[in-house]
Amino acid sequence: MAEEKTCQCGSQCEEESIKDESEIKLQKTVSDIKRKILVLSGKGGVGKSTVSANIAVGLAQKGYQVGLLDVDIHGPNIPNMLGLQGLIPLITDIGLFPIKAYENLQVISIGFFLEGKDTPVIWRGPLKHNMIKQFLTEVRWGKLDYLVVDSPPGTGDEVISVVQLLNKVDGAVIVATPQEVALADVRRSIRFCLEASVPVLGIVENMSGFVCPRCGDVIEIFKTGGAEKLAQEYNVPFLGKIPLDPRVVQGGDEGKPVLLYYPDSEPAKAFAKVVDQIAEALKI
Ligand SMILES: Nc1ncnc2c1ncn2[C@@H]1O[C@H](COP(=O)(O)OP(=O)(O)O)[C@@H](O)[C@H]1O
Ligand SMILES: [Mg+2]
Known part of the structure; x- marks a missing residue:
């Protein structure tokens, strides 16, 4: 159809129609995601x-x-954190099928496509953009209420590509640790969101204090409260403090998210509050 519409140069038009087709697929996938x-x-x-x-x-x-x-093309940790390492998504003529992690949760990561877990990925901007586009175009999520995107540090190529390709991101969750050095970087993330018209859902202060398992005292290893102050300064919500806890590391290494496996732990309770606030801010 595109050939008839545009011009006589056959090959270029074919390319155009492939491009059109992938744009249509991308729009369809993106429009099937509510938030x-x-x-x-x-x-x-x-x-x-x-x-x-x-x-x-x-x-x-x-x-x-x-x-x-x-x-996170250079450090895809999600498969490990959910105990999905070694699994390979099904690729068919009609697209790429994400891995089901739990009831209602499907996952896709570049980690599923790397040969070994130590394989480095040496890709420049355009290749990364194409890969992310392919993920968004070809992955058959079906209808989703929420898509959560885990990104690499900073606001580089991958993050810019996601924001462009998703058309509209409904909200960003900014993760920070409480010390000053980390907070300077948070300012950059907030400014990026403002410039890219991505609403900031809020800031999470992670690794915020450590509750001594022996005496119960809280030790402020990286100080505390910095992210909360920053949230006030920029007038964005503060979503809460997640304490340092060995069960978070253990859960991450063993593919057992703390929220599911240690629901009574302080970090799990703090995560549950973060989730409640997100679900409330981005109601379906
Ligand atoms: N609240 C926490 N308490 C203890 N360890 C944590 C906590 N949050 C993260 N970690 C650990 O810190 C390391 C880095 O976390 P990760 O989520 O991979 O960071 P990022 O994605 O920002 O690079 C992981 O080993 C993880 O298990
Ligand atoms: Mg990471």
């Missing part, structure tokens, strides 16, 4: 993947249909 949530941080190692996994698990637990997309 899109981006999890961001200025730095690596602050708990973005942990927060993404627990938010996704928490929303699924509430009965929503949830997709978790891991676009």
